[in-house]
Amino acid sequence: MDRDTDLMSHKTDRDQLFPSVDVGETLRDLMMRFRRHWAVLVVGVASAVVLALIMVSNASPTYTANGAILIDPRVGQSPDGDSDIAPGLLLSDALTVDSELRVLGSREVTAATVRELGLGEPRASEPSALLGWIKGVFRIGDDGDGDATVAMLPEDMQQERLLEIARRNFVQGLAVERSGESFVIDVRYTSQSIEMAPRAVNALMREYLRLSSRQQTANVERTQVWLSSRIEELAAGVQASERAVASYRRENQLMVPEGEFLPIEIALNAANEQLVELQGQAVTAKVQADQLEDQIESGEIEAIQLAPEERTEAVTEFEARYAELLQAEQEALLTYDESAPVVVNTRRAMEQTRTLIVQEYRSILEQLRARERALAGQLSATREMIGEMNADYSSVMEKTVALRSLEREAEAKRELYERMLEQYNSTSQLLTFDATPARVIAWAVPPDTKSGPRSKRIVVLAAFAGLLLSIGVVLAIEALDNSFRSQGSLSKRFNLPFIGVVPNFTTERKEARGGGWLTPPDRSPRWRMLPSNAKRLRFAMDNPRSVTATTMRAIMVREAMERKSDSAEGVVIGFTSTVRDEGKTTTAFNFASYLAANTNKVAIVDLDLIAGEITSYLGKMLPESNNLTKLMENPAEGLSHAEGIDEFPGLAVFGNSREGSTIQYGPRELEEIANVLRFLRRYFDYVVVDLPPVSGASLTPMLASNCDKIIYVVRWGWTARKQVSSALEHSGLRRKNLMGLLFTRANLRRYKSYNRDGSYEYY
Known part of the structure; x- marks a missing residue:
């Protein structure tokens, strides 16, 4: 590809390695993205808040009682503090709180607490209405085979199983934590009963103290028995060693006192x-x-x-x-x-x-x-x-x-x-004094307020979570959008001028401000029988204050500024796009009809060899004499027999096919089309050409070579970026012939949200 046909903008190595970042522009871009999808944010936050309110309204209130135990690491050591081996539960500061935390939550302590509270028999708690409905729908917890298996166990094992179930249920509401870096352990129990919460905390602390005291005494007694047997062995060993030293001194006449030199x-x-x-x-x-x-x-x-x-x-x-x-x-x-x-x-x-x-x-x-x-x-x-x-x-x-x-x-x-x-x-x-390594510094009392659910916090957190999720959805939507939506990105991507936008006509009417819409004139019965697509072909001439009409004027002004000579001949302007259904034909016809409405001699030629949408839109309204094949046979005779269309005064329309027949274009036909366009430009101020799409039509570059200017149409928010880039890179269109880029079929309100800094206000 030569330099003239290279449509892509290239960055230098320095720009690729050190891209400039405008923080303000980045923040404004994010805000615009969120404003474009404000409905997603509102729905996400509102849904999260509604779910939180439903959960809070169906949740049962809970109460939490608190108690505190102080662990003394000195307990279990010798009274004078000189012992290196400290019998008992606690051996050093490093084992104090961490070890006692495990003891407080151990199976032995919690099982003893359950027995003291009389919770040996598992009690089924009343589920909330929402939880009961969920369990009923999904049949959660319905396991009849489990009860049959339990019935086969011995009676003592069944009792142990029931006790273990009650203990697990009890532990679910229990929380045992260290208070900061101190030797204080906080004990909390949460229950739906305001009386049960303090009873559970106090019972747990009492059982812990009782177990700890018994364990401490048992450890001391075991240590004492071991020390007694060890002392007897060491006493015999000391006596034997001293006798051996004295005997060796006598035998070898080494009577120097111990520790002195010979x-x-x-x-x-x-x-x-x-x-x-x-x-x-x-x-x-x-x-x-x-x-x-x-x-x-x-x-x-x-x-x-x-x-x-x-x-x-x-x-x-x-x-x-x-x-x-x-x-x-x-x-x-x-x-x-x-x-x-x-x-x-x-x-x-x-x-x-x-x-x-x-x-x-x-x-x-x-x-x-x-x-x-x-x-x-x-x-x-x-x-x-x-x-x-x-x-x-x-x-x-x-x-x-x-x-x-x-x-x-x-x-x-x-x-x-x-x-x-x-x-x-x-x-x-x-053994003569209490060796318990802990003491209670705060017994639990009935709480004065409920601990859960914390409605305000849940609602606020749910709203925040919904906002974060909505932001993620918005960013995902923006990231997955593979189309062009802003005029700046389109122009910068291909380094071509941006001419304007042709909105979706329905949304343009809804967004109009200040009036100025013309009442469509009475038309013939055959016009009323045309499809809606055909009726849009004169939207610009019927609505001169519309965005579409302003874009047509922008094309006229740009073409006049770029015209190189004051030749008496007209100019040939072609319209093309990447693929079908991008609004190329409608835009080209509106441009032609708008030019004709402004006292210009204009002809429009349907060179879309495959679709032939102009011919298809107008149908039988297009005279038989306005067929392109007649112009190709004899341009002068074909132009003399061409007829006008009352609904498009001053505009000569030439179609290329009728009733499914298409022209087979070879080198000779392409040369005849070039002669037709050269002939028409001598009699018309503007010759508008509806070219085939670039993708899938190999004749487009050859047909476009006969045009003085080419306008490339991109459907807003629809055509993929890579598809447009690939089409322009391999189209063979010459850059000098490209007048600029045009957005079509844009939702005007959404288009404004993507182009707030661009030229989109025309009223």
């Missing part, structure tokens, strides 16, 4: 410490000697640094003398030059002093080397002594290791024995 260990530790100290001193002496020797060899006596204890008085005196001579030299140089006797003598004295200093440093270096050699001898002697001590210690060490192992074993058994004995004493004390 003599050989003390001596070996002292020798190792001495060895470490001597190694440090030897390293220090060697470093000092090496550093002093390097500085003496380099001749930089000024950089020599000695520790105060290494320096001699002679070094100090020579350095002081050298400093005085250095200062004297500097003062002499201020007065004399370098060859002066005083300067030469001073420098000679400085050199002699420097030599003395170096000799003194060499003497100190010899002393450091002597110390280094002495320390090396001491290190050698110490290592030999440590080697001898290690040989003696190795034999003692094995015995000591075994002794230490026996001592640790005895100590571990003794500690475990003392801990168990302490726990046994603590559990004995727990």
